[in-house]
Amino acid sequence: MDTDTVAPSPTAQPLHFHRTAQPAASQAQPRWRVQAVADLLDLPFTELMFQAQTVHRQHFDPTEVELATLLSIKTGGCPEDCGYCPQSAHHPTGVAATKMMTPEAVREAVLGAKAAGATRFCMGAAWRAPKDRDVEAVAELVRTIKAEGLEACATLGMLEQRHADALRDAGLDYYNHNLDSAPDFYGDIITTRDYQDRLDTLARVRSAGVKVCSGGIVGMGESRLQRAGLIAELANLSPYPESVPINHLVKVAGTPLADQPDLDPLEFVRTIAVARITMPTARVRLSAGRRQMSDAVQALCFAAGANSIFYGDKLLVTGNPDVAADQALLARLGMTARGVAAA
Numbered sequence: 001m002d003t004d005t006v007a008p009s010p011t012a013q014p015l016h017f018h019r020t021a022q023p024a025a026s027q028a029q030p031r032w033r034v035q036a037v038a039d040l041l042d043l044p045f046t047e048l049m050f051q052a053q054t055v056h057r058q059h060f061d062p063t064e065v066e067l068a069t070l071l072s073i074k075t076g077g078c079p080e081d082c083g084y085c086p087q088s089a090h091h092p093t094g095v096a097a098t099k100m101m102t103p104e105a106v107r108e109a110v111l112g113a114k115a116a117g118a119t120r121f122c123m124g125a126a127w128r129a130p131k132d133r134d135v136e137a138v139a140e141l142v143r144t145i146k147a148e149g150l151e152a153c154a155t156l157g158m159l160e161q162r163h164a165d166a167l168r169d170a171g172l173d174y175y176n177h178n179l180d181s182a183p184d185f186y187g188d189i190i191t192t193r194d195y196q197d198r199l200d201t202l203a204r205v206r207s208a209g210v211k212v213c214s215g216g217i218v219g220m221g222e223s224r225l226q227r228a229g230l231i232a233e234l235a236n237l238s239p240y241p242e243s244v245p246i247n248h249l250v251k252v253a254g255t256p257l258a259d260q261p262d263l264d265p266l267e268f269v270r271t272i273a274v275a276r277i278t279m280p281t282a283r284v285r286l287s288a289g290r291r292q293m294s295d296a297v298q299a300l301c302f303a304a305g306a307n308s309i310f311y312g313d314k315l316l317v318t319g320n321p322d323v324a325a326d327q328a329l330l331a332r333l334g335m336t337a338r339g340v341a342a343a
């Protein structure tokens with residue numbers, strides 16, 4: 001396996017906004033070669049940040065961040081063997097399998113998230129793929145979220161077309177399904193389903209007319225070129241996802257990746273910057289791993305173009321900075337939350 005390289009390549013040149021991608025005549029958006037993305041990752045840090053900030057300002061207010069609250073509506077006992085995941089039944093992590101939460105309990109969480117200032121509510125379930133009755137139950141929860149004026153997002157595993165259509169009909173705004181890694185690293189992390197399964201689900205979500213939320217995890221032992229491979233896969237989806245979560249691996253005891261060596265935090269910031277440059281209008285989400293990150297690194301992520309965070313003291317099963325800590329951080333940075341939800 002390649003090791004991380006954090007020194008800028010001596011041959012990398014400042015790009016000054018010339019596209020490094022090879023536009024294909026038949027496509028509305030440029031296709032990104034993996035090497036072109038790797039060239040961005042290799043840029044001197046200051047140059048990379050300048051490019052990312054310039055792109056960010058063309059499409060967003062760089063002082064504004066989206067607050068999304070995450071809720072695990074069905075936890076643990078998952079049949080998949082994703083090497084990073086505390087909810088896989090294959091790994092002895094001590095996470096107990098639960099039944100799906102009741103609609104009342106979910107509604108309470110939605111009201112709490114709205115009162116705390118979140119505008120987006122994301123529900124996660126530890127399923128390989130939901131059954132028809134699971135989708136019916138989640139559709140009801142989507143209606144609850146929409147009735148409170150929040151955007152609704154769900155991540156339930158692989159979807160059939162009828163499931164994506166039913167979630168759309170209920171008003172789902174985004175479906176999250178991550179590519180997670182470059183295609184050539186995926187098999188090192190997950191063996192129970194393949195990359196094409198992931199792409200197929202994303203295609204069904206797109207075809208249902210639900211916005212796509214798809215990203216990956218950084219810090220699993222991938223090389224810089226493989227980080228470029230992940231970003232190129234995402235950026236070459238046509239169209240690219242509206243929402244791109246970049247997770248830092250949360251090392252959980254009992255998972256195969258528990259003892260993964262630490263990643264240079266600047267490498268994570270670089271990945272955010274390259275996601276911003278290659279997917280200019282996407283919401284780039286500084287996702288898992290913030291509790292293990294310093295405020296300074298988070299600030300660099302915002303400066304690199306991240307404009308969404310998970311907000312609330314828990315992710316799915318692991319911790320997240322608490323609301324007071326996040327409000328203090330945003331105040332220190334002079335950043336504001338994206339418009340509060342309507343009635």
Ligand code: SAM
Pocket residue numbers: 084085086087124125126127128155156157158176177178180216217247248249250251252288289316
């Ligand atoms: N079971 C569904 C699936 O895999 O699509 C939805 C839930 S799954 C937990 C959602 C995403 O959480 C994964 O694709 C992965 O990117 C992220 N994730 C899970 N465990 C993580 C960890 N330890 N560190 C960082 N991200 C993690």
Ligand code: DTB
Pocket residue numbers: 070086087122124155176178215216245246247250287288315316317318319
């Ligand atoms: C995403 O990309 N990250 C979130 C959300 N989508 C569902 C999940 C992060 C999970 C982190 C580990 C845990 O708490 O289970």
Ligand code: SF4
Pocket residue numbers: 078079080081082085086087088089125126127128157
């Ligand atoms: Fe299951 Fe999703 Fe965790 Fe994989 S990431 S083990 S599919 S809950």
